[in-house]
Amino acid sequence: MDSTSNALTHMLRLERLEDGVFLGVTDGFGTPNSYGGQLIGQALSAASQCVDGRALHSMHAYFLRPGSHAAAVEYRVNRLRDGGNFSARRVEAWQRDALLFSGICSFHTFAENLESQTVSVRDDSSPSDAPVVDIDGLSAALGRTDTPHPLTAFEVRGEPTTLGGGTCSDQHTMWFRWRGAEPVSQAEHASLFGWLSDFFLLPTALRLTGHRLLSPALQIASLDHALWMHRPFALTRWMRFDFSARVLSHSRAHASANVFDESGRLIASLAQEGVLQIRGAGDV
Secondary structure, three states: OOHHHHHHHHHHHOEEEEOOEEEEOOOOOOOOOOOHHHHHHHHHHHHHOOOOOOEEEEEEEEEOOOOOOOOOEEEEEEEEEEOOOEEEEEEEEEEOOEEEEEEEEEEEOOOOOOOOOOOOOOOOOOHHHOOEOOHHHHHHHOOOOOOOOHHHHEEEEEOOOOOOOOOOOOOEEEEEEEOOOOOOOHHHHHHHHHHHHOOOHHHHHHOOOOOOOOOOOEEEEEEEEEEEEOOOOOOOOOEEEEEEEEEEEOOEEEEEEEEEOOOOOEEEEEEEEEEEEEOOOOOO
16 A cells, blocks of 8 residues: 555544544645545544444535644544444534534445346446546645645546636546555445545536636535445445536535446445535625
């Protein structure tokens, strides 16, 4: 496992303070506030460590306040229910007595039963057909030049952002593959996928506007986030994210992604709403 993969894994493991309470360090992601995926990934890590014998199948969460890179984040897990096949946990992220994030996670035994799938990949392209994403260039554009960007822990291919501006299709495909060893625990698997899941959703809606991602006039922030994990899958195999944007209206954008494995099986689904507006036209 390379140093970047090690650093990201370490950041998501958390320090256990007491039963159901964990402390997470922040990462200088290159953005003014904490990266939303950090809160998702660490929250999933905390919740997963409070469940035995079951794996995450869904999470629904809200971002309530921006976080700071200058202080650690405390995660508090509340055990809501343990049933015959499902367990539910509420997790909250606190920083300096301010609630940043609140979500409910559901865990399942993943026992095999009925199987069906109606959604399919958009085309028959493969990772080798897509360009390698210049993470170092993206990192420099975000203002991070001192250490490698955490996203370099993944191999990334596709057309990721609208750094240069100009309108284009709301639909695009990206490929991701974890460079490190396959996670040894359900908590690690869930937290790494959760960390990744927040990365390119809202910028998908931005593709409709013609504005650059890093425009100083642009305000972009996640409001809520949902993910579903339909089948077990390996992070060390290529994952295909088919992104799309449903609507952009009244300063709010909605974007989603279907996530497939290399064989075309739908392994996860993502959805997110967020603020996407020109500053001065409205407030959060």
